[in-house]
Amino acid sequence: MIGKKIFSLALVLLTASLLQGCGFQLRGSVTLPSTIGPVYIQGLGEYDELRRELAQIFTFSDIPVAAKPQGTGSTLLIDSRASDRRVLSVDGDGNVAEYELHEGARFALIAADGSALVESQTVSAITTYLNSETQVLGKQQEEGTLRKDLQRDLASQIMRRLQAQL
Template identity: 40%
Template sequence: MRRMPCICNATFATGLLLLLATIGLTGCGFQPRGQAVLLSGVPSPLHIAGLAPYSPLQRELVNQLETSGASLSETAAGAAAVLRISDWRSGSRVLSVNSRNKAVEYELEESATFALRTADGREPVAPQTVRTLRILFQPEDAVLGSSREAELLRADMRRQLVDSIVRRLAATR
């Protein structure tokens, strides 16, 4: 009689490894990117002030706040709290140049200051600044691809900036 290899040991070992990896990742605070944060402690409805109505940051902020369960108000008068965004900056600076003194590497920065004030004058979130930096490499022979890459990086940086704001709002009680 031939003896069949036991598959259950390999299955058990694989399952145990997956379980340990899952526990390790959740224990260190890892969360999948783009996971919605619930805003249970934030007064509702919320009004966003300080940004142009259809600016990229405004659109991203509205999208993430609605995904997080916040109801938004068009006016400050009808809101229980006002999220004021001020000093939104989008900048870049040259990091390195090539042998012909042409810029080939840039540091991109997105930053904004925000505060949350309730209708009764309390300030659960004092003014604080969030900031994100990225490095963009722009070879001189790929101008079209580099400009598209810069646009994608900026959009990703805005998402990260808004994500940071929403997480800080979610931490308020």
Template identity: 30%
Template sequence: MRGALILFSLLLLSACGFHPRAQLNLPATLGPVSVQTSDPYSPLGLELATALQRAGATPAVEGSPSSALKITAEAWSTAPLSVDQFARVREYITRYRVDFVLVDASGKLVIEPQSIELSREYTYDINASAGSPAEQELIQRELRRDMMAAILRRLDVVMRSKA
């Protein structure tokens, strides 16, 4: 009975179109890759470098030619989204925009300059304003993680189409 239930669950799961996301594997033709940002301590840059290594990219060695994922701009903005009847802000939206380009070791563009913008909406409780900075920090961490994943997916799609 238990086996039939598992089999039925798997059949139902496959019928809905679910399938595990493929592992990101960068082609060896890309060669060593470095991540370049205007801020050498950028959390996004550090996380991208680690994620690229997990995806099979060889880390660049100082002084040797390598491909470069250049983060040309990184911008955060927060704006009111809605107000209550007393004109107090109730919801905010935080936007995170990153511009990037990928060049190979010879300086040739592999990926044209592109932008990705992500956003999160969140409510603001005037009675619990002490939690707002922590909530905003959590939202920024989540957006940064999602941005890293979006950039890696974009790299994967472009590299697969060129292969």
């Protein structure tokens, strides 16, 4: 009985050490200097999907997200956003067969003293989806889901760039 418990504990410890040794991280976490926190996210609405994704990644990375700009270590400034849908192809009858979705943002990380920790730069994400005239509601839901995925991709790109440049 005691031997099984010791074996189970040893197995758990071995698995944990193997995961750490291979560079395993929680999804969405990045290694950022703690001196940038707390971070205030400026330029996005409170319920914006990109803001939610960024806040989640900061939290997973042990960097607190501030509700107000006062008393923060830095500000993540999102100073422009782009969201677009364009026709990619049409069928023989002239109906839209495929759309391309685009999401983009320009960001900079500003220190509390006003200096740029990370200069202003742009990130973007693009995806396509097939359009079906018979499944209009399903395609609207699919576009919404794809846009959320693009927002998640933008947030990941922003965090990777912050990690690389800090």
